[in-house]
Amino acid sequence: MSSRCGRAPAPRSRRRSSCGDRSGRESSRESPRRGIPRPSDALDIVRQQPRSSYVLEGSPMGNNSAAPLTSIDLFAGCGGLSLGFHRAGWRGVFAVERDPMAFETLKANLVGPEAPYRAYEHWPEWLDQKPLDVDEVLGDPEIRARLMGLRDQVDLIAGGPPCQGFSVGGSRNGLDERNEMVQRQLEFVELVRPRAVIVENVEGIARAFRSRPGEEGAKSVAHQVVLELDRLGYDAKFGVADTSRFGVPQVRRRALIVGIRRDLGVTADRFFDNLEAARPRLLEQLGLDPERPVTAGEALSDLTTDERVPSPDSPKFESSPYLAPRSTYARLMRRGSSRSVPDSHRYSKHGERVQALYDLAHATQPKGRLSKEFLLSNGTKKDKKVLIDETQPVSTITTHPDEFIHYAEARNVTVREMARLQSFPDDFEFKGRYTINGPRRRFDVARCSQVGNAVPPHFAEAVGMAMAATLAEAGD
Structure with missing residues (x-):
């Protein structure tokens, strides 16, 4: 999720983007062209173990014998969110990042066979391990079919869409084309229907853009995302957290938009309760003082x-x-x-x-x-x-x-x-x-x-712990 703020998205079209040209850039693994896959083919990586319960006790994930929860990371950047979730015991399905340099960092640390943090050991064969644009992935009929095959089988889709148009440190431009990338994440959600959704971004995403004098004020992007998640069948809320409270030596306020699928019987409010409960346990695990921030x-x-x-x-x-x-x-x-x-x-x-x-x-x-x-x-x-x-x-x-x-x-x-x-x-x-x-x-x-x-990994680890605890309350 890390490289999303400083660059423009590729134009939305069927044409391959320059960062992820499937024919012009060599992949690290061969991906033979296939016919439209059977949906069951896409489920191999998430059906390796039966689902069991998760509790926030002792280790971050509590029960070490339980099957790991599964996640997809969009706009992954260099992998701050992926690293934190990996440390919280999650298993990455795949990550999407369009920039070659950011993806090189992600792959070296979290994907490749020599990576120190193997978050994506079970990366699916049908998706190339190379820089890919979200629009490119969504525009490929074969990949869309594979994503449909994952429907109801993935626990979480997380992502940090480009933030320049939202950032109070930038232009705060409501017409910035990069603002549309959050809609691409929602399109992923509609295809896969994970149990939970997280949109992570700058605090400005929760602030309304100013309207012209005499007009009613517009809603924030966060509010609009909550409404769209509601339409897709999720109970959704957004909140803001300060990462310095989670073992990060930096006052960094981040917005989290969280959706929990309604059929699970758990509200999104529970995530924010569990995030606060995860904080002292994370700091104890890290050996850091819960009474003061790291300097x-x-x-x-x-x-x-x-x-x-x-x-x-x-x-x-x-x-x-x-x-x-x-x-x-x-x-x-x-x-x-x-x-x-x-x-x-x-x-x-x-x-x-x-x-x-x-x-x-x-x-x-x-x-x-x-x-x-x-x-x-x-x-x-x-x-x-x-x-x-x-x-x-x-x-x-x-x-x-x-x-x-x-x-x-x-x-x-x-x-x-x-x-x-x-x-x-x-x-x-x-x-x-x-x-x-x-x-x-x-x-x-x-x-x-x-x-x-990047999402600070310590904060991401707490988010992973909190989401694991929230989904544990849902049952099967």
């Missing part, structure tokens, strides 16, 4: 040293080796990593003007968001730069690493530091270019955008 200093202190070495994947740039972990959070992030130099911890090369600005900010400005007066008087037109306060969680991480100045050094944060602030573990390695500037940022998803657009 930026706790997240980053072992990545900060004066020593410089060549960046392993960019020898013309510098990086730094690890220091000994100084916090529970840092030790948690480093589990499974055997590197001496962190992945994606490449330092930016600042020009003289930018370096002078950062040096001056360190010398004269209080920690926190720098004032517009300071920025304008020092020759920058950017209206957001934050001098990180190491004693607090950071404000919302975006796709722009140059919005955050490190608290101990006069420089941008690195992609790995952004990932730490999002709760990605250090053995989750990012692929593709580090940054992209100019018009291509709307279409291509570099590492910084993959991280900035």
